[in-house]
Amino acid sequence: MGGKKDQTPAERWQETAVREGVLIRQAQEGDQQAFETLLRIHDRHVFTVIGSFVRRKQDVEDLAQDVFLKAYLALRQFRPGAPFAPWLRRITVNTCYDYLRKIRRHAEVTFTDLGESERDVMRSLAEHGYPAIDNQHGDRVAARDLAERILAGLTPKDRLVITLREVHGLEIAEIADALGCTRAAAKVRLWRARRAMQAGLRRLIRQEEETAQREGRNR
Amino acid sequence: MTCREIEQLLKREGGEDRYSTDHGELASHLKSCRRCGEAMRAARLSSVLLGALRNEITPGPHFYPRLHARLADTEIGQMDAILQAWGLAKQLIPALAVGVVLLAVITLSTGGSRPSPPVQAEGETDLHAFSLEEVNLPGAIGRPSRDQMLAFVLAHGTRCDVRGAPCEDESPR
Numbered sequence: 001m002g003g004k005k006d007q008t009p010a011e012r013w014q015e016t017a018v019r020e021g022v023l024i025r026q027a028q029e030g031d032q033q034a035f036e037t038l039l040r041i042h043d044r045h046v047f048t049v050i051g052s053f054v055r056r057k058q059d060v061e062d063l064a065q066d067v068f069l070k071a072y073l074a075l076r077q078f079r080p081g082a083p084f085a086p087w088l089r090r091i092t093v094n095t096c097y098d099y100l101r102k103i104r105r106h107a108e109v110t111f112t113d114l115g116e117s118e119r120d121v122m123r124s125l126a127e128h129g130y131p132a133i134d135n136q137h138g139d140r141v142a143a144r145d146l147a148e149r150i151l152a153g154l155t156p157k158d159r160l161v162i163t164l165r166e167v168h169g170l171e172i173a174e175i176a177d178a179l180g181c182t183r184a185a186a187k188v189r190l191w192r193a194r195r196a197m198q199a200g201l202r203r204l205i206r207q208e209e210e211t212a213q214r215e216g217r218n219r
Numbered sequence: 220m221t222c223r224e225i226e227q228l229l230k231r232e233g234g235e236d237r238y239s240t241d242h243g244e245l246a247s248h249l250k251s252c253r254r255c256g257e258a259m260r261a262a263r264l265s266s267v268l269l270g271a272l273r274n275e276i277t278p279g280p281h282f283y284p285r286l287h288a289r290l291a292d293t294e295i296g297q298m299d300a301i302l303q304a305w306g307l308a309k310q311l312i313p314a315l316a317v318g319v320v321l322l323a324v325i326t327l328s329t330g331g332s333r334p335s336p337p338v339q340a341e342g343e344t345d346l347h348a349f350s351l352e353e354v355n356l357p358g359a360i361g362r363p364s365r366d367q368m369l370a371f372v373l374a375h376g377t378r379c380d381v382r383g384a385p386c387e388d389e390s391p392r
Binding site for chain 2: 035036040044047050055057060061065068069072126130131132133140143146162166167168194199205
């Protein structure tokens, strides 16, 4: 055990890869325990990606079950020696894409559509110079509500791209791999999604200012 | 700072966070230009709101037992599909066997590939409808052409099959 402490990150990475390779081979031969061990290594990432599209824990778990079931059925075709994480991410992203396609897209949001908590969070963020949302539960939920409202107006692919980049920090190449498109296409989608999201927010900011001015005049 | 520079800044990834609004030139431009101010606020709001989407969820205690149950169902389902296909095949086997036997009986009862009967032609000449094996033209590779067949038939007809006349080979010398 003492030797493990002296391992360099590269050695540790190599050891993990070898262990993962063994688990994949065992899972391919039908060992469900090995498959579960393999999933436990990667489940946090799968849950986090799904969790950025779906809020209810039960729904996240349902989608994660679908992802793992698809992975189990496709595992026999998995090429030995290939990295497992991007492969699993691709399945996760495709499952999320199918989910987003099923839910209805919403028309553009106006300031009057927003709930009181969403309006408050918008005002509060503007007053404080847009600090990152801390973990105060109310603020976070309202911010998430607002983000989901805006994103609901985007196409499923645009929504996927902007979320994978801005929320999960994936590189363009990784996004392209997950979506099965070229880097250039992923870049264009990201640019378009950002522009659409910011256009929606600009409209809200303008409407908020107009409302504030009207309220000020009435007082 | 100009509107164009701010536009360029916002186009760059995370550009809105790279410059603080306290930055002298930027702050003064944002105060005087409503459009740029709005764009900068939208970019910052977008980045903050997207950050709120990050949701750390871990699997609940029933997640893996439920997954195991579903995997078992899937395996049973796959086995069922294989057995169903095998069952269908088993039902088809007798029908296929009967078909093969019938085909064999029909083939045998018709006598297989017998030489075709002679055809009565004009000038009381019997012409055989020759099979390809019978023609067996010297030097011909593959199926002989129609002209070759005709030439062969005419040659054999004049030499051997004219009724009453002895065949060239059979004539007394």
